[in-house]
C-alpha cells in the first residue's frame with residue numbers, strides 16, 4: 001500500500017519552477033531515494049511534504065489522509081519525522097535531552113499534572129526514558145549520552161539527529177542527505193542503520209542523497225529529478241543506466 005502519495009505537484013519561486021508537475025508514491029516498508037543535480041528540487045519536495053511550503057497545484061496524501069489540510073506540527077503528529085541538511089539540534093543540551101525533545105508528540109500529561117508531578121507524569125517520564133535509551137543503544141550513542149551537542153564531532157551529531165527523528169516514533173522517516181559530510185566508515189555505519197531502521201523498526205524511509213554508493217546499496221527504488229521534474233524512476237541499477245540520467249549528471253554528449 002502507498003504510504004505517501006504526491007500527485008501532479010507544482011511549486012514555483014518567481015520564475016523558477018522548483019517542482020514541476022511531479023508525481024511519486026512511496027510504498028509502506030520501502031526505502032525510496034531521490035537523487036538529482038544541485039537545484040533539481042529535492043529539498044523542495046521534502047519541504048512540501050513537511051508542509052513548510054504549499055504547492056501551487058497538486059495533492060499530497062499520507063496514509064490515506066490529505067496532508068495539505070495539515071500544518072507542519074500536525075504532520076509530525078501524523079508520524080512523519082525528518083532530519084535536515086544542516087543539523088538542527090539544541091547545542092547546549094545533552095544527547096539524552098535532545099532525544100527526549102524528540103518524544104514531544106507523545107506527551108499526554110497536562111501542565112497542571114506536571115507541576116504537581118502526578119504519578120501519571122512519573123509513569124510517562126519513565127516510558128519516554130525507556131524509548132530514548134533503546135534508541136541510544138540502537139545507534140551506539142552510549143559513550144555520548146550525557147555529553148553536550150556543541151562539543152561532539154560532526155559525524156556523531158548527525159547520528160544524534162537521526163536519533164531525535166526516531167525518538168518521535170515515526171512511520172515515515174525523511175532523511176535529507178544522511179551521508180553528507182561523513183567519512184567512508186561513518187557512511188557505512190549510516191547504511192547499516194538505515195537498513196535496520198526499516199528491518200527492525202518497520203519504518204518507511206524516504207531520503208535525498210548525493211552519495212550514489214549509499215543510494216544503490218540501501219534503496220529499493222530511486223527517483224531521479226532534474227529541473228523539478230521526474231527524469232527516471234526504478235531500481236538503482238535501472239536509474240543509473242538511464243541515458244537521460246547520465247546526460248543530466250554528465251552533460252549532453254555523455255551518452
Ligand SMILES: Nc1ncnc2c1ncn2[C@@H]1O[C@H](COP(=O)(O)OP(=O)(O)OP(=O)(O)O)[C@@H](O)[C@H]1O
Nearest residue numbers: 013016017018036037038039040041042043044045
Ligand atoms: N525559498 C526559495 N526561494 C527561492 N528559490 C528557491 C527557494 N527554495 C528553492 N529555490 C529554488 O528552487 C530550485 C530547487 O531548489 P532545491 O533546494 O529544492 O534543490 P535541491 O535539488 O535540493 O538542491 P541541492 O542538491 O543543492 O540541495 C532551485 O533553483 C532553487 O534556487
